[in-house]
Amino acid sequence: MYTYKKRIVVKVGTSVMANRDNRIMLSALTKLVDQISKLYEDDIMTVLVSSGSVNAGKEVLGDVITEDKSQRRQIFSAIGQPRLMRHYYTLFQNNGMRCAQVLGTKRDFNPGEHRTNMINCYEGLMSEGVIPIANEDDAVSVSHSMFSDNDELASLIxxxxxxxxxxxxxxxxxxxxxxxxxxxxxxxREITVDQEVEHYIAKSDKGEASGRGGMKSKLKVAKNAAAKGIPTYIANGKRDRVILDIVEGKDVGTKVTA
Structure with missing residues (x-):
């Protein structure tokens, strides 16, 4: 059974993974996996929450004849999710590691059997030294069962x-x-949960190229997580060693604390 000193959750947005043509960049995924592998060597377990399945699906299909927005998202995600996981599987395997896909909807986090099953799944994977890679189950998640974005999913995990x-x-x-x-x-550099900085959002929010989340969402999610005792960082995923630097306590990004 694998033992670790810490467990962290890393959410990577589409804007970090994709180029200007909205195509997934293997170089970006490689940098991400290499950092998670280094943490693993230091007995730090990472749960990766990864966007990008819709973009990966568009790379395969190009465009579809379906005009319904929700159905298009379902189609692209259903095609793209295994393609994205194939990239991750190969990259982690190259580092001598294993990964697993865990998809979920908002309903799965409600108290009850579904939540218990989710907890058992994550705990089981981590105890075996397997990196869980989470994403919203876009193929079946619509309307009330949708997360606001993967930022919310990451905070719930x-x-x-x-x-x-x-x-x-x-x-x-x-x-x-x-x-x-x-x-x-x-x-x-640092924000507390009771610090009023929301008035900056209208001027600062530029959103993500292909994702649903923007800085308003990230700030809300970060404050909610910090209020529950989980320090949260918002940082540039394109920066070299960004995850390692944050874990090592370097002054990177914006830290949100309770």
Whole structure:
């Protein structure tokens, strides 16, 4: 049975994984997997919450004749999820590691048998030294069963497994006092759950290229997680060693604390 010193949850957004043509970049996935592998060597277990299945599906199909927005998302995700997992499986295997896919809907986190089954699944995988890779089950998750975005999914998993840390990776360095491209904007290094910074969002939020989440969502999720005792970081996933630097306590991104 694998034993570890810490367990962390890392959420990677589509904007980190995809290029300007919205195609998944293997180089980005490789950097991500290499960092998780290094943490594993240091007895730190990572649960990876990965976006990108819809983009991966579009790479295969191009476009579809279906006009219904929800059905298009289901089709792209159903095609793209195994393609995305094949990339992860190969990359982790190259590092001598194993990974597993865990899909879920919002209903699975409600108190009861579904939640218990989810907990048992994650605990079982981690005890065997297998990296769980989580994503919303877009193929069946519609309307009320949908997460607001994968940021919310990551926070629910972090709470469920009692993670020591939650890291949300996007394509900017953290939470700013204005638009990230504005020379007058400043990166906020630390935010507390009761600190009023929401007024900055209208000026700073640029969203994610192909995802549903923006900085408003990330701040809400980070504050909720921090309020439950899980320090949360919002950082630039395109930065080299960003996960390792955060775990090592370096001054990276925006930290949200209770």
């Amino acid at each position: 972090a709470e469920m497994i009692q993670a020591d840390m939650l890291i949300i990776l996007t394509d900017i360095d953290g939470f700013y006092t204005g638009h990230p491209n504005d020379d007058n904007s400043k990166l906020i």
